[in-house]
Amino acid sequence: xxxxxxxxxxxxxxxxxxxxxxxxxxxxxxxxxxxxxxxxxxxxxxxxxxxxxxxxxxxxxxxxxxxxxxxxxxxxxxxxxxxxxxxxxxxxxxxxxxxxxxxxxxxxxxxxxxxxxxxxxxxxxxxxxxxxxxxxxxxxxxxxxxxxxxxxxxxxxxxxxxxxxxxxxxxxxxxxxxxxxxxxxxxxxxxxxxxxxxxxxxxxxxxxxxxxxxxxxxxxxxxxxxxxxxxxxxxxxxxxxxxxxxxxxxxxxxxxxxxxxxxxxxxxxxxxxxxxxxxxxxxxxxxxxxxxxxxxxxxxxxxxxxxxxxxxxxxxxxxxxxxxx
Ligand SMILES: CC(C)(COP(=O)(O)OP(=O)(O)OC[C@H]1O[C@@H](n2cnc3c(N)ncnc32)[C@H](O)[C@@H]1OP(=O)(O)O)[C@@H](O)C(=O)NCCC(=O)NCCS
Numbered sequence: 001x002x003x004x005x006x007x008x009x010x011x012x013x014x015x016x017x018x019x020x021x022x023x024x025x026x027x028x029x030x031x032x033x034x035x036x037x038x039x040x041x042x043x044x045x046x047x048x049x050x051x052x053x054x055x056x057x058x059x060x061x062x063x064x065x066x067x068x069x070x071x072x073x074x075x076x077x078x079x080x081x082x083x084x085x086x087x088x089x090x091x092x093x094x095x096x097x098x099x100x101x102x103x104x105x106x107x108x109x110x111x112x113x114x115x116x117x118x119x120x121x122x123x124x125x126x127x128x129x130x131x132x133x134x135x136x137x138x139x140x141x142x143x144x145x146x147x148x149x150x151x152x153x154x155x156x157x158x159x160x161x162x163x164x165x166x167x168x169x170x171x172x173x174x175x176x177x178x179x180x181x182x183x184x185x186x187x188x189x190x191x192x193x194x195x196x197x198x199x200x201x202x203x204x205x206x207x208x209x210x211x212x213x214x215x216x217x218x219x220x221x222x223x224x225x226x227x228x229x230x231x232x233x234x235x236x237x238x239x240x241x242x243x244x245x246x247x248x249x250x251x252x253x254x255x256x257x258x259x260x261x262x263x264x265x266x267x268x269x270x271x272x273x274x275x276x277x278x279x280x281x282x283x284x285x286x287x288x289x290x291x292x293x294x295x296x297x298x299x300x301x302x303x304x305x306x307x308x309x310x311x312x313x314x315x316x317x318x319x320x321x322x323x324x325x
């Protein structure tokens with residue numbers, strides 16, 4: 001079975017408050033707080049990059065696992081905001097950490113579901129060929145999003161989270177993971193410019209089309225609630241447990257109202273759901289691993305706890321993982 005051997009997380013120091021956004025776009029602290037529960041988020045400094053953030057979280061996770069980079073046998077990086085267009089961030093991370101010539105790959109474009117999907121891939125890889133797999137979720141979205149579109153810019157923040165998975169002495173076992181995708185809902189959350197259908201152009205740059213995340217907010221909200229709650233129910237059914245057995249749900253931190261709706265649908269007590277969206281906003285693929293790391297660091301997770309991770313993202317993808325500490 002694949003276990004979690006170590007955890008790590010990183011957020012940049014710079015804090016961007018709702019009032020800071022209100023000074024730049026037509027919004028208010030009241031609107032953002034009421035609709036999303038977000039009060040602050042962290043933004044990378046000008047000399048920080050996706051790779052720096054990924055490396056910071058990865059180094060902590062490797063140390064927490066009592067391992068060295070040379071022990072890592074494979075690397076998966078989930079991100080929609082890579083260091084470069086080519087090559088992938090995982091290649092650069094392998095070199096930065098000094099992991100040797102182990103296989104690496106990025107999982108991109110699946111929005112905020114990327115990390116839990118990557119966890120599932122890592123778990124399958126370990127069962128096929130036992131090895132220590134570094135799984136990173138990282139997002140430096142502040143540099144790639146539009147700073148003019150109030151409908152989206154206020155939602156996001158930068159962060160990184162990482163786990164080392166493998167056979168051996170584990171802090172937690174990943175009991176099961178469910179994942180799913182509804183490609184017919186691809187258009188509810190998109191960034192259209194930059195690919196082959198709409199290549200990057202001077203005209204696109206002038207209108208900032210290459211930074212324009214188009215979101216049907218209400219539909220994303222509805223799908224997120226439906227899919228995360230059913231993914232949690234499914235993964236619990238598969239391991240023969242119920243929500244009453246769950247010590248902590250760690251959901252993707254997109255919006256407090258989404259988290260509350262999932263909690264109510266599942267019938268989980270408020271204290272059994274980890275929430276840090278107020279402090280960090282939506283950090284994409286970093287959201288779940290960073291929240292898991294923070295919950296573990298701050299004593300919200302204890303030995304013996306059954307923890308369920310769940311996420312959704314552009315695609316439309318969803319996933320849930322049952323993790324026994
Ligand atoms: C985005 C979201 C908070 C918007 O809330 P909503 O209740 O659906 O609000 P609407 O989109 O209907 O917008 C209501 C009004 O607020 C306005 N508005 C949008 N962003 C605003 C902002 N930052 N400040 C002030 N007003 C804003 C809209 O222009 C609209 O005005 P109008 O009625 O005059 O047209 C909500 O839909 C949501 O959380 N969706 C899920 C998003 C998500 O999780 N995305 C991440 C995916 S990983």
